[in-house]
Amino acid sequence: MSKKINRDVLWLLSLISVFFGILLISSNSTEVKAQTVNDYIISNKIQPVSIQYREGTFNDWFGYENGVGKPEGVVVHETADYNATAENEVSFFNRDWPRIQSYVHAFVDNNEIINIHSADYGVWGAGPTANNKYIQVELCETHTQDAFARSIANDAYYVAAKLIQYNLPDIPGKTVVSHDQVSKMYHETSHTDPVGFFASMGYSMDQFNDLVITYYNNLKNFGSVYNNTGSNTNAGNNNNSSSSANVLRVNNSNGDYVPIMALRTDGTFARVTNRALMNNTDWQTDKTREYNGVTYRRVATNEWVATTYVV
Ligand SMILES: [Zn+2]
Known part of the structure; x- marks a missing residue:
């Protein structure tokens, strides 16, 4: 003690x-x-990082019980690995999932949110019943107050963004559940994460849900996790799509890739020739811009996609 x-x-x-x-x-x-941790996050307006979409190696493509693209909520996990970063975990699971029979949609730490399997499909993270219902995200352990707060902001953002993407309400214990709650509901696993690790950092699932609700409402109402201007005011000159989903799915029905454009300093767009987006992939977006009658959404620092490719 x-x-x-x-x-x-x-x-x-x-x-x-x-x-x-x-x-x-x-x-x-x-x-x-x-x-509290939440006070620290909100008073400092800690900005979550963007979700990176990288296709992983998991190849058991199964829909949820309600169908492909119809998850019922998100399971919140914690890796129980003292030192591993999200990058470490992604490498490990991409290599070893067939051996350990485990895979999740995303890993989050204080620096990155890495989505490695389309959340349209299920994964192997919490027993068959939960796997057929939920998106699953693993929080990596950090051990300083600031890093923990940043990782929590990223984790809460991922959960809120996925609820919004799939038109789900935010209902703690129903659409947002801990692995601990899943174990108690379905009795198929005995894991209790992330409760113990949260407690070791002076945090709780209830507090996490408070932050998710805050982010969820702000994203829905304002398009960003903090509602007051100041932290996120440099959104383009056409930021009036209030409900705008923060995640775009793109597809080029006439080709294998979706072209991307770079915004030049004179305000015109130029085609990016050495990079493109894969068809049917999801991209975080934060800005909108019009050029020559075409609307573009920003998906990376200087990469824009025409909305004609948005599914
Ligand atoms: Zn777990």
Whole structure:
């Protein structure tokens, strides 16, 4: 238990060092309440990174019980690997899934969100019943307060974005479930993640759900995870598609690839010749721009796709 206390003390000290001005001392002053992880994320407007879509090696393409493209929610996992990054986990699972009989849609850490299997199809992450219902995402472990907060922002963003992409409501315990809840509901696995790791970082599934709901509502209403301007105001000059899905699926029915364009400093677009998007792939988008009567959506720093290719 002294270890636990030491960890709590360290946690408090790190918070105090960063937020010495924001500590709240309760009225009877026997208890010091530190800023929560969610407060830290929101007050610092920690910006989630974009979802990277990389096709993985998992080749068991099965639809959910309601069909292809019809997940019922998202399972939140935690890797239980002290040191592995999302990149490490992606490499490991792409190599070893046939041996370990396990695969998920995405891995998230404090720097990256890597989606390795289309969420239109199921994966092997939590027993057959859950695998036939849910998108599944693994959070990688980090061990500093700031890295943990960043990883949580990324994880919550992934969950919210997928709920929106598949037109699902955000209902904690129903459309957003922990692996722990899945184990208790279906009794096909005994895993309890991410509860223990969350607790070790002073966090809980309830708090995670609070952040997901915040992101979900803001993405739906404003197109970004934080509703007030300031952090994300440089969206293009045509940002009025309020409901705009943040994820585009692109397809070129006349070819194998979807062409992309680069925006030049003079405001014109030029065809990118050494890169294209694969057909039927999903891309995060954040900006819209009109040029010569064509609407373009931005999918990378300077890569734009004409909406004529958006499915
Ligand atoms: Zn799990």
